[in-house]
Amino acid sequence: MIQMNYRTLLFIPGNNPGMLQNSDILGADGLIIDLEDAVALTEKDAARTLVREYLTTFDTTTDVFIRINPLDSPYFYEDLEAIKDLDIKGIVLPKAGIEPMEKLDEYLNENNLEFDIIALVETALGLELALDIVQRSKRVIGIFLGAEDLTLDLGAKRTKESKEIQYARSRIIAASKALGIQAIDTPFTDTDDIEGLKIDTQNAKNLGMTGKTVISPRHVDEVNTLFSPSKADIEYALRVVEGVKVANEKGLGAFSIEGKMIDKPIILRALNTLKLSGQYKEEYDELLK
Amino acid sequence: MNYLNNKELKDVKVISKSEYPSKSVPKAKITKDLSSLIKELGLNDGAVLSFHHHLRNGDKVLNLVMKEVQKAGIKGITLVASSLFPAHEELIPLLEDGTIENIVTSYISGGLGKAISHGKLKGHIIMQSHGGRARSILNEEIKIDAAFIASPSADKMGNISGVNGINSCGTLGYAIADGLKAKKVIAVTDSLLEYPNYPADITEDYVDHVLMVESIGLKEGIVSGTTKVTKDPIGLKIAKDTLKVMEATGLLKDGISFQSGAGGISLAVTSYLRDYMIENNIKGSFASGGITGYLTDMLEEGLFTSLFDVQCFDLKAIESLKKNPNHLRMSGSLYGNPEVSSVVDNLDIVILGATEIDTDFNVNVTTGSDGVLMGGSGGHQDTAAGSKVSIIVSKLFSSRIPFIKDRVDVITTPGSTIDILVTERGICVNPLRQDLIEKFNEANLKIVDIKELKEYAEKIMGEPKTIEKGERIIGLSEYRDGSIIDYIYEVKE
Amino acid sequence: MGGKVEIKKMATAGTVESNDILIMISKGEGNIEIELESVVEQQYGEEIKKVIHDTLVEEGVSSAKVIAKDKGALDFTIKARVRTCIKRGSGDTNEL
Numbered sequence: 001m002i003q004m005n006y007r008t009l010l011f012i013p014g015n016n017p018g019m020l021q022n023s024d025i026l027g028a029d030g031l032i033i034d035l036e037d038a039v040a041l042t043e044k045d046a047a048r049t050l051v052r053e054y055l056t057t058f059d060t061t062t063d064v065f066i067r068i069n070p071l072d073s074p075y076f077y078e079d080l081e082a083i084k085d086l087d088i089k090g091i092v093l094p095k096a097g098i099e100p101m102e103k104l105d106e107y108l109n110e111n112n113l114e115f116d117i118i119a120l121v122e123t124a125l126g127l128e129l130a131l132d133i134v135q136r137s138k139r140v141i142g143i144f145l146g147a148e149d150l151t152l153d154l155g156a157k158r159t160k161e162s163k164e165i166q167y168a169r170s171r172i173i174a175a176s177k178a179l180g181i182q183a184i185d186t187p188f189t190d191t192d193d194i195e196g197l198k199i200d201t202q203n204a205k206n207l208g209m210t211g212k213t214v215i216s217p218r219h220v221d222e223v224n225t226l227f228s229p230s231k232a233d234i235e236y237a238l239r240v241v242e243g244v245k246v247a248n249e250k251g252l253g254a255f256s257i258e259g260k261m262i263d264k265p266i267i268l269r270a271l272n273t274l275k276l277s278g279q280y281k282e283e284y285d286e287l288l289k
Numbered sequence: 290m291n292y293l294n295n296k297e298l299k300d301v302k303v304i305s306k307s308e309y310p311s312k313s314v315p316k317a318k319i320t321k322d323l324s325s326l327i328k329e330l331g332l333n334d335g336a337v338l339s340f341h342h343h344l345r346n347g348d349k350v351l352n353l354v355m356k357e358v359q360k361a362g363i364k365g366i367t368l369v370a371s372s373l374f375p376a377h378e379e380l381i382p383l384l385e386d387g388t389i390e391n392i393v394t395s396y397i398s399g400g401l402g403k404a405i406s407h408g409k410l411k412g413h414i415i416m417q418s419h420g421g422r423a424r425s426i427l428n429e430e431i432k433i434d435a436a437f438i439a440s441p442s443a444d445k446m447g448n449i450s451g452v453n454g455i456n457s458c459g460t461l462g463y464a465i466a467d468g469l470k471a472k473k474v475i476a477v478t479d480s481l482l483e484y485p486n487y488p489a490d491i492t493e494d495y496v497d498h499v500l501m502v503e504s505i506g507l508k509e510g511i512v513s514g515t516t517k518v519t520k521d522p523i524g525l526k527i528a529k530d531t532l533k534v535m536e537a538t539g540l541l542k543d544g545i546s547f548q549s550g551a552g553g554i555s556l557a558v559t560s561y562l563r564d565y566m567i568e569n570n571i572k573g574s575f576a577s578g579g580i581t582g583y584l585t586d587m588l589e590e591g592l593f594t595s596l597f598d599v600q601c602f603d604l605k606a607i608e609s610l611k612k613n614p615n616h617l618r619m620s621g622s623l624y625g626n627p628e629v630s631s632v633v634d635n636l637d638i639v640i641l642g643a644t645e646i647d648t649d650f651n652v653n654v655t656t657g658s659d660g661v662l663m664g665g666s667g668g669h670q671d672t673a674a675g676s677k678v679s680i681i682v683s684k685l686f687s688s689r690i691p692f693i694k695d696r697v698d699v700i701t702t703p704g705s706t707i708d709i710l711v712t713e714r715g716i717c718v719n720p721l722r723q724d725l726i727e728k729f730n731e732a733n734l735k736i737v738d739i740k741e742l743k744e745y746a747e748k749i750m751g752e753p754k755t756i757e758k759g760e761r762i763i764g765l766s767e768y769r770d771g772s773i774i775d776y777i778y779e780v781k782e
Numbered sequence: 783m784g785g786k787v788e789i790k791k792m793a794t795a796g797t798v799e800s801n802d803i804l805i806m807i808s809k810g811e812g813n814i815e816i817e818l819e820s821v822v823e824q825q826y827g828e829e830i831k832k833v834i835h836d837t838l839v840e841e842g843v844s845s846a847k848v849i850a851k852d853k854g855a856l857d858f859t860i861k862a863r864v865r866t867c868i869k870r871g872s873g874d875t876n877e878l
Contacts, residue, residue: 017859018801021686022523025713046795046866053862217522221529659824688800688854689822749856753825 005182005272006030006142006211007227008220009065009118013038014047020054023062026217027224030063032092032118035079036070044075048082055086065118067092071100080107090116092144096126096133105137115139118184122146124153127168130175142182144213145172148189160196162203173208180265185209191216201226229273237270238279244287264288318499319445319481323357326500330435330473332358335365335390339426339436339471341464342372342396343451343600347510350439350477352379353502359388367391367412369433371422371463371621372665375399376510384409393431395419395665402662405763406780414662414764414777416655416701419463419599420625420633420671421769426466427622430771436471438464438496439505440478444486447476447496451601452488452611454480456506459580459601459610461490465620468495479505490618513603518560518583519553523713527682528557531640531711532565537732538678538725540637543571547593548578548633548672549640551602554682558640559583566592577619577632578668585609588616597632599624599668625671627769633668633675641669643681645697648740650704650719652681653697655766658690660756660780662764666701670769673706678725685712685746691753693743698756699766700775715742757781787842793871796855796863803855805834805867810845814838820852833857837864846871 010028012019014035023031039047051066066083068091069075083091093104096119108115117139121130127150134140147165148158156164169185176183185204188197201212201223212223229237239257244267247255255262267288274280320326332338338358340351351370356379358366364387370377371394378400383389391412392405405414417425425431438461442454449468451461456479468474468491475498476491519525531554535541547562549555560583566573567590576584577597582605588596589609597619601607609616625633633639643652644664652673657663673679685692692712708725710717715737718726729736747753759779766775792808816831834848837860848864855863 016799017855017862018799021801021856021858022713025526026522027526045869046863049866049869050859050862053858053865057858218520218525658822686856689826689856690854691825751826751829751857753822754828756824 063089070095101136122149144184147186185212237273240270336434339369343458344506346374347506365390372396406661418666418670418769423466423621433471435473436467440476442480443476443478444484446493448486448489449491459607462599532561545573580606636676639672639676650707652702655699680709789871795866804851806849
């Protein structure tokens with residue numbers, strides 16, 4: 001099973017039954033069910049129970065992550081206890097820092113859980129230590145920039161143009177790329193401004209983000225489209241898998257295309273490109289065996 | 290020799306000079322006295338009175354006139370109202386005291402519908418389509434004694450215009466048949482304008498009286514300021530999938546004719562269609578039905594050559610009707626009368642809503658999930674029958690209200706004329722349309738069996754208990770051609 | 783779960799938003815009493831009451847008075863709201 005690249009991760013408020021029961025048909029590559037900011041302090045218990053009931057009742061066809069409350073809240077372990085036996089892909093760790101990451105990793109190890117982690121970087125310290133933080137757990141599959149809280153911490157004015165987060169974006173991207181994990185952009189918060197969303201998404205992609213979180217289902221399609229592979233990408237990916245097939249048949253360990261050595265990351269990326277473009281075939285599952 | 294085939298020329302007498310006519314004088318049509326007018330009309334028990342619904346929930350005319358009829362002590366009225374709204378709840382006592390005995394309408398919502406479902410109407414309610422209504426009036430199946438036509442504006446001779454006046458509502462399409470056929474036609478207005486009032490929807494030669502009243506309606510109930518596309522993500526998903534369905538039918542090309550309602554999802558389909566037509570440089574033929582600002586924008590952008598407008602839904606539509614010669618008025622008969630040539634027969638695609646649908650694709654828009662009257666065909670039957678492809682858009686899960694059933698409560702539109710169902714959990718095609726199934730397969734558009742979709746819904750929601758119905762038949766669901774396709778039963782309170 | 787859980791105080795959970803259900807629980811008189819108001823009462827009233835009842839029993843509650851205002855919630859939501867309400871009403875949490 002290759003690692004899916006999430007073009008879109010859609011936030012679903014954890015205490016909203018109407019949103020939960022429809023969450024899997026909104027077209028997002030992945031879902032983040034939120035127990036943190038979208039849930040009032042007095043409803044944390046209700047949200048946990050509702051999310052549990054939802055996930056134990058329905059077979060979701062989309063990868064589900066749960067954003068738990070941060071380590072410095074009273075809910076961190078309560079959330080983990082409530083979700084530990086659920087069939088989910090992973091956890092979004094808010095206010096990612098060295099200690100929260102270590103505690104989370106420790107908890108998951110102690111409970112033998114196979115959850116992935118997405119590190120939500122939303123503090124100045126977290127940003128500066130991002131590379132270090134995510135190396136504290138082998139489970140981290142992506143770094144997610146939370147620009148709203150970060151700019152608050154930085155004392156920066158949050159604007160639609162997002163110049164104030166360019167450094168943060170680039171730093172997150174560098175850390176992610178250094179480790180070969182995903183760089184996930186902050187959501188665009190004006191749900192009605194689709195043109196603004198497009199510009200913001202394109203900017204993030206140009207810097208190197210691999211996907212984006214969205215807080216409105218109406219943003220899913222645009223972001224998916226912008227993060228979808230181009231025609232040239234797809235053609236190249238098809239050449240790569242053809243190359244792998246031939247190499248496997250001939251029993252070759254390595255091969256090259258257009259003078260470039262094709263190694264595992266390139267193959268993974270090609271497979272991912274084909275998945276995203278809907279051209280993935282089941283037979284490709286065999287290619288990496 | 291015969292004179293016009295009935296008189297012998299030898300019998301013809303030429304009038305003498307003493308018999309020569311004097312110059313004619315304009316007829317005195319204006320009155321402010323409704324009570325004397327009712328006497329003058331000579332209405333008897335069992336009279337048939339008609340009204341239109343262009344003022345929708347803002348209408349005051351129907352209540353005003355019927356209460357005066359009640360005062361006059363006339364009983365057993367058959368009320369032929371093109372639609373009835375919550376504002377007409379005031380008429381419930383008139384059902385109870387027998388002033389109103391039967392109702393013929395195309396749509397009913399609010400307290401009046403509830404009262405009728407609970408057995409308050411002594412006679413019956415006949416639910417017609419818009420086209421069916423025009424048909425039954427024009428072919429004199431229904432003979433109207435007096436038509437009270439709420440008129441946003443009229444002049445002293447009775448030229449009625451829907452676009453002028455403080456309570457302008459745009460076209461008066463549903464009132465045309467009444468104007469042509471009623472024995473007496475009364476223009477009821479709060480806006481008396483200089484002669485000639487134009488453009489007239491109904492001209493003075495059809496109008497017998499002009500009744501001046503203080504107010505015919507409440508503007509905010511008549512039209513909405515703007516109609517907006519839904520923001521509900523599930524509705525938008527359904528709309529998006531509907532566009533894919535439309536594309537797969539092969540009808541999304543130059544010359545397309547299209548109709549959709551003003552409901553949230555339908556409007557969203559129109560909005561996506563606009564984007565699609567612009568992107569693919571498609572020039573359509575016409576759009577029809579109730580008209581919104583979305584369609585008038587598309588007309589102005591050249592995406593359609595013309596609009597057939599039977600009812601203006603918002604202010605923008607009224608403005609457009611006033612100024613754009615390609616924005617055409619359409620009567621109920623021109624819209625969907627099955628006995629003549631009508632616009633629906635040239636429709637490519639219609640997008641329709643539904644309260645419930647059954648596994649035979651029969652649709653109910655007449656009663657709610659509790660069996661109580663809360664809607665009606667409107668143009669549903671007409672457009673479903675006429676269009677090349679009729680598409681129902683609806684949520685499968687909406688607050689646990691069961692949507693797909695073994696048998697709908699009341700059949701409004703027969704499944705034989707419904708082609709496609711689009712829900713957020715799957716697209717179903719009527720097995721009668723193998724041609725569409727083939728096209729969708731070619732286009733790699735996934736479809737599901739409607740029975741499977743029903744089972745899936747019941748797995749999640751549970752199987753609903755059937756609603757308890759009374760024994761008494763309170764009304765009939767009439768098909769557009771006059772045949773009866775279902776009974777409507779009383780519902781226990 | 784299982785065992786005996788006592789409702790000690792009045793508690794509520796859920797909302798009156800579409801697709802949700804508002805559950806109000808209070809001390810019972812030795813039995814389970816459920817009062818339901820639902821937009822789909824005719825079609826699903828009995829079933830909703832059964833889900834509420836079964837969830838109470840499953841959680842070990844044998845005496846409670848429940849008032850429920852349903853806006854078309856699916857079973858998973860009804861169960862969740864009842865469970866939260868029991869926790870709140872039995873004093874296992876200090877949320878309310």
